[in-house]
Amino acid sequence: MAHEPKNFETLLADCKAFLSEKQLKAHFTLYQGYVKKLNEIEEALGKADRTVFNYSFAPYSELRRREPVAYNGTVLHEAYFENLGAPGQEPPAPFKKAVADSFGSWDTWIADVKAIVGSGHGWCLTTYDFNFMKVRNNFVQGEHHVGLFPNQAVLIAIDAWEHAYFLDYGTAKADYLAGVLNHLNWKAIEKRLQWTLLAQSKAS
Ligand SMILES: [Fe+2]
Structure with a gap:
C-alpha cells in the first residue's frame, strides 16, 4: 500500500x-x-x-x-x-532525567547536540539505544543513511542539512538550531519516550 x-x-x-x-x-x-x-x-x-x-x-x-x-x-x-511545534514549551521531567542519566547533565546533552549540528550536514538524532539501554546522540550523514546506529528509537530528529535553513539563515546555522531547540514539541517527544520505555519494559 x-x-x-x-x-x-x-x-x-x-x-x-x-x-x-x-x-x-x-x-x-x-x-x-x-x-x-x-x-x-x-x-x-x-x-x-x-x-x-x-x-x-x-x-x-x-x-x-x-x-x-x-x-x-x-x-x-x-x-x-x-517534533517541531509552538515555541517555549518546557521539556518534561522524565525526558530531562533520561538525558541526565545518560549524558551526566542536561547541559552536556545540549552541548553535544550543538557540536553534532556544527560538525556538518546531516541529521542529529537523539535516540533511545536498545543495545545499551540509554539515550544517545547519533550523527547521520551521507544520504540519510551513513552512520545510522541499529536498534534505536528516534526521540528527537533535527534536520541539519542546508536545505532545512539556508533560505532563512544562510550560513548562520547556530541561529537555526537555537530556533529548533526553542520550537521542540515536547508533548510529541514525551510520547515517543513513553512508548519506547513501554516497549523496553515489555521486552525485558
Ligand atoms: Fe530535510
Whole structure:
C-alpha cells in the first residue's frame, strides 16, 4: 500500500518566528519527494526479478541500494516535522532525567547536540539505544543513511542539512538550531519516550 505524505501545514503558524513560509514549504516539497520515491521503489521491488542480482549493477540490486535513501528521507523528515511545534514549551521531567542519566547533565546533552549540528550536514538524532539501554546522540550523514546506529528509537530528529535553513539563515546555522531547540514539541517527544520505555519494559 502506498505511503501518503503527511500534512505539516500547522507548522507554518507554529514556527513562523523562526522559519519562513517559503523555507518550510520548500522543505515540505523535498519531503514529499522522498515519499514519492519510496512508493516508486517499493512498487518496483514488488515486480523485480530477484533471480538477477549483481554487485556492479542489476535492477534489483540498485533498488535495494537506493531504498534506504528514500525510506530514511521519509521517516526522518516525518520525525523532524512532528517534533517541531509552538515555541517555549518546557521539556518534561522524565525526558530531562533520561538525558541526565545518560549524558551526566542536561547541559552536556545540549552541548553535544550543538557540536553534532556544527560538525556538518546531516541529521542529529537523539535516540533511545536498545543495545545499551540509554539515550544517545547519533550523527547521520551521507544520504540519510551513513552512520545510522541499529536498534534505536528516534526521540528527537533535527534536520541539519542546508536545505532545512539556508533560505532563512544562510550560513548562520547556530541561529537555526537555537530556533529548533526553542520550537521542540515536547508533548510529541514525551510520547515517543513513553512508548519506547513501554516497549523496553515489555521486552525485558
Ligand atoms: Fe530535510
